[in-house]
Amino acid sequence: MSDTELWYTLALLRVDGVGDVIAKKLISHLGSAQAVFEAPKTQLAAIDGVGTRLLKNLKNTAVFKEADNELNFIQNNNISYCFYNQANYPERLKHCPDGPVLLFGAGNLNLSNSKMISIVGTRQITNYGVDFCKKLIEELSPLNPIIVSGFAYGVDIVAHQAAMDCGLQTIGVLAHGLNQIYPKVHKKYMAKMEENGGFLTEFWSSSNPDKENFVRRNRIVAGISEATIVIESAEKGGSLITANMAIDYDREVFAVPGRITDKYSQGCNNLIKAQKANVLTSAADLVYVLNWDLQQKQKNIQKQLFVSLENDEQKIYDFLVKSGKEQLDSIALACNLPVFKISGTLINMELKGVIRPLPGKLFEAI
Structure with a gap:
């Protein structure tokens, strides 16, 4: 996004009666925030949700002064920003109808991680x-x-x-x-x-x-x-x-x-x-x-030749070696361990690379 379009977007968000939903609708119809301000009244009035009051408010030039002040703050303080239809905007937030048109950031942000x-x-x-x-x-x-x-x-x-x-x-x-x-x-x-x-x-x-x-x-x-x-x-x-x-x-x-x-x-x-x-x-x-995949993470961890297992982990591992694929409830029953405790034990064993999860809440020894 250019500084010019950011300035127009800031101004649009300051127009009385324009929230995130209306702003997105206007930008979607006209292509940009700048185009919204430059569009003739007849074109704006044809957009659903745009009435006489909003048409009048869009002609209020005071919003550009406010946009000037905020743009200066952004530029002088190394503030990052992302626009709702750009690649650097958080992916899941794009699917929220009332998600912010603009997000401002500070720090070392990486919003591409899906987890x-x-x-x-x-x-x-x-x-x-x-x-x-x-x-x-x-x-x-x-x-x-x-x-x-x-x-x-x-x-x-x-x-x-x-x-x-x-x-x-x-x-x-x-x-x-x-x-x-x-x-x-x-x-x-x-x-x-x-x-x-x-x-x-x-x-x-x-x-x-x-x-x-x-x-x-x-x-x-x-x-x-x-x-x-x-x-x-x-x-x-x-x-x-x-x-x-x-x-x-x-x-x-x-x-x-x-x-x-x-x-x-x-x-x-x-x-x-x-x-x-x-x-x-x-x-x-x-x-x-x-449905997060622990196995993908395990591929990046050097497999240990001798894995140290706690008592409960060893009990579960021995049972799975003998029985093959088993569901969580069956493991808990056979090993005489409560389900709430076994859940955490199983994930630790997955991270150690000695068992792996399967569809249907099944687990097996590796």
Whole structure:
């Protein structure tokens, strides 16, 4: 996108009555944001959704001054940007009708990785949530996914930190412009975040972290990823809004179950009870539902001559060598291990290259 077209696009987004959906419709019909401003009224009026008021607003030249200011900010602060119909725009977000026309970025972003998951949850994360989040990301790290969250307190920042600790790219989706950070206490994480991914936002430098911006931000978190994971949530909360947005976008949703007496497990338990979310007890659950291929990763890992197996792993391996292909439930029954425990054990064994998954929840020894 040229600077000229970016300038016209910025101006179009500042026109009163033009949101992401209308902007895309106008650009689609006329070919560019510049063409929208240059088109005669008769041509604009023929487009569905364009009425007298919008025609008048499109002639308001004040929007070009605002576009000047934002373009100067972008150019003077090394801000990257991506347009909704260009190759560098997040692929899954292209299929969201209300996805942002423009996204602004800071850091070392690579949005081409297809394995992208969003992790959300309460700002009052418990020790249970912290431990689960860290373990989940550690187990997924051999598959090199991108971890997306909102850079807020609680689950968000734990997920970002865990991703960075595992050497994974992580993206913070912000509810304000890139000229500031919220919450301010998280400023200490910015440099490392930008080295290991960075930040995305649809908001301009003139935007503050207002309450309504967080709901808008959540649709990006939900739409950009293959799946949204809710670690912990009270009965009501922003993470549940994100989960429902992900459902509306036809994305997979996972929720971590907890005790019925735990306040910050109620939201997750309700999602599972309403069959809106898959139960998530380990990384193996996510890998299975998303059909991520562990074997491809194994090809890049030098096979060890002598693989060290834990007691439970050895028990499972011996059973599969003797029995051949078996389903997860059969393995759990034969080895006298609970299913929730065996799921994580199996993924570790896959990463060690001693077993492999097959269609139909089957596993076999290699």
